[in-house]
Amino acid sequence: MEKLLKTSYILLIIPTIVYLVLFWLIPLVNIILMSFTRGESFILGQPEYVGPQNYIVVVRDYASTIRNTIIFPLSAAVLDFILGYPLAYLLVRRKVLFRNILRASLIFPYFGDIYVSYGLWNMFLPGGPFDLFFNITGLSYRQVLYTPYAVILGFSIFTLPFMVLYTASSLSEIDPAMEEAAYTLGASPLRAFYQVILPLSAPGAVAGFIACFGWNLGGFLIPLLLGGVEASDVMTVKIVYLTLQLHNYGLAATLATVLMLMTIVSTYLTFKITRVAG
Amino acid sequence: MLIKYLYIVLVVFFILSPFIFILYRSFTYRTYWGIEFVGLKFYSEIPSAYWRALVNSLIVGLLVSLIDFTIAFPAAFILARYEFKYKRILTALLVAPMFTPDVVAGVGLATIYIRYYKLYGSFVGTLLGLASTSYPMMLLPLFASLRTLDPIYEDVARTLGAKPYQVVTRVVLPLIGPGIFSGFVLTFVWCLNNYLLPLFITGGAIDLLAVKLYSDIRWWGLLGRVAAEASILQIFTFIVVLLYLKSIGERYKGGFAL
Numbered sequence: 364m365e366k367l368l369k370t371s372y373i374l375l376i377i378p379t380i381v382y383l384v385l386f387w388l389i390p391l392v393n394i395i396l397m398s399f400t401r402g403e404s405f406i407l408g409q410p411e412y413v414g415p416q417n418y419i420v421v422v423r424d425y426a427s428t429i430r431n432t433i434i435f436p437l438s439a440a441v442l443d444f445i446l447g448y449p450l451a452y453l454l455v456r457r458k459v460l461f462r463n464i465l466r467a468s469l470i471f472p473y474f475g476d477i478y479v480s481y482g483l484w485n486m487f488l489p490g491g492p493f494d495l496f497f498n499i500t501g502l503s504y505r506q507v508l509y510t511p512y513a514v515i516l517g518f519s520i521f522t523l524p525f526m527v528l529y530t531a532s533s534l535s536e537i538d539p540a541m542e543e544a545a546y547t548l549g550a551s552p553l554r555a556f557y558q559v560i561l562p563l564s565a566p567g568a569v570a571g572f573i574a575c576f577g578w579n580l581g582g583f584l585i586p587l588l589l590g591g592v593e594a595s596d597v598m599t600v601k602i603v604y605l606t607l608q609l610h611n612y613g614l615a616a617t618l619a620t621v622l623m624l625m626t627i628v629s630t631y632l633t634f635k636i637t638r639v640a641g
Numbered sequence: 642m643l644i645k646y647l648y649i650v651l652v653v654f655f656i657l658s659p660f661i662f663i664l665y666r667s668f669t670y671r672t673y674w675g676i677e678f679v680g681l682k683f684y685s686e687i688p689s690a691y692w693r694a695l696v697n698s699l700i701v702g703l704l705v706s707l708i709d710f711t712i713a714f715p716a717a718f719i720l721a722r723y724e725f726k727y728k729r730i731l732t733a734l735l736v737a738p739m740f741t742p743d744v745v746a747g748v749g750l751a752t753i754y755i756r757y758y759k760l761y762g763s764f765v766g767t768l769l770g771l772a773s774t775s776y777p778m779m780l781l782p783l784f785a786s787l788r789t790l791d792p793i794y795e796d797v798a799r800t801l802g803a804k805p806y807q808v809v810t811r812v813v814l815p816l817i818g819p820g821i822f823s824g825f826v827l828t829f830v831w832c833l834n835n836y837l838l839p840l841f842i843t844g845g846a847i848d849l850l851a852v853k854l855y856s857d858i859r860w861w862g863l864l865g866r867v868a869a870e871a872s873i874l875q876i877f878t879f880i881v882v883l884l885y886l887k888s889i890g891e892r893y894k895g896g897f898a899l
Binding site: 369372373375376378379380382383386387389390391393394397405406408446447449450453457465466468469470471472475477478479480481482483484485486488490491492520523524577578580581583584587588598599602603606607612615616619622623626630634 | 744834
């Protein structure tokens with residue numbers, strides 16, 4: 364009886380699973396199917412299967428797109444690590460005033476890349492706060508805006524909270540006594556950091572690194588606004604262009620499949636590492 | 642000490658600078674001779690269509706949060722209370738939609754909406770589509786608060802003769818109230834700011850604020866009016882997030898804040 368009751372409770376999860384299948388799994392499966400068809404034919408109901416032709420086109424014509432899609436988020440993740448790790452350490456180990464405002468500002472970029480991209484774009488245009496910097500260094504704003512550097516900067520602002528979050532959760536699990544023990548045994552602060560804190564917090568930092576990478580794979584408006592013509596050559600922008608403007612859904616689905624695979628791999632790694640950590 | 646605060650201020654400024662600059666842009670106008678303060682001029686220039694879209698977005702956001710709750714609560718409850726086969730894989734699958742890029746979800750949903758479900762451009766389709774990538778944000782806080790809630794309360798209610806639905810409505814739901822609120826805030830704010838998914842699935846039939854803002858930024862990005870529009874949405878988001886952080890305890894956030 365008890366067992367039967369338990370089973371019947373577990374069955375309550377079925378509506379959620381049905382929803383997940385209908386609105387998440389079936390769309391993804393359809394994208395994969397669509398990646399083997401020509402143009403709009405799949406979406407209009409008469410799919411013309413063309414085999415791996417779309418994949419050949421992607422490898423031939425979109426190699427730079429795939430390269431950029433990997434390099435931009437990767438560079439942003441490195442920048443995030445450099446900026447975010449010390450911040451996470453300060454948040455966990457030291458008393459900080461205005462903690463709530465600090466946290467709110469950290470959670471803020473979660474809710475959209477609209478403001479990050481629009482704000483940065485305005486800042487880099489003539490008349491923005493970077494005018495002084497450009498005047499001093501003698502650069503033109505065009506040497507920063509509409510280049511990969513601007514895109515990477517935007518990406519890193521967008522995902523800095525993830526890095527801080529993951530690193531902080533991993534740091535807060537380290538017993539402060541470990542650090543003190545290192546000091547008592549005569550280690551310099553630098554040595555204590557390298558040999559004790561960094562290895563112990565590595566899983567969180569790596570998970571944060573991959574999470575930053577994974578979230579930026581889906582970034583759309585940041586490369587579009589900050590990347591101009593050349594540096595906006597990333598997969599999300601191409602997919603939107605191919606679907607909404609060119610109606611070449613077959614090719615777009617191929618790119619989407621590749622993007623999805625990249626996201627799955629990075630998400631899987633994040634899960635795997637955080638599970639090992641705790 | 643000083644270096645510590647200097648560093649924190651610098652990083653926070655790094656994060657917030659785009660947000661602050663949009664706000665600054667919405668109050669000032671740059672002429673050839675310098676910067677002119679124009680007060681609320683740009684705010685008064687916002688067209689009425691924008692305000693209608695704001696109302697639409699608020700309604701859609703609330704309804705999507707409700708759908709998210711309906712989808713996520715049974716799953717969160719069962720994942721937190723029962724052990725069964727393949728639970729790990731199921732948990733990973735249930736959380737996975739959050740990590741799907743909006744572009745991929747958008748193309749996929751548009752395809753099946755046009756081909757099979759006939760929901761393209763419909764209100765219901767928009768709601769269900771938005772819910773599909775946002776419900777993990779409801780699931781995680783609910784799961785976190787259910788897991789830390791001692792099952793003894795439910796057992797007591799059951800021994801006192803409460804029916805299963807009474808246990809849920811009178812004991813469990815009130816006790817995890819903060820977790821529910823947490824999930825509602827997260828999904829609501831997320832919906833309000835999502836432009837990419839509606840771009841694919843509404844077919845232009847429903848005006849949503851974020852979509853309008855997106856197209857305004859693309860075509861009229863240099864106008865002060867657009868900065869004012871963006872400022873309104875981002876100030877609203879910031880206030881909601883700040884209130885949320887102030888009012889909710891650590892254990893209800895489901896890994897969503899420090």
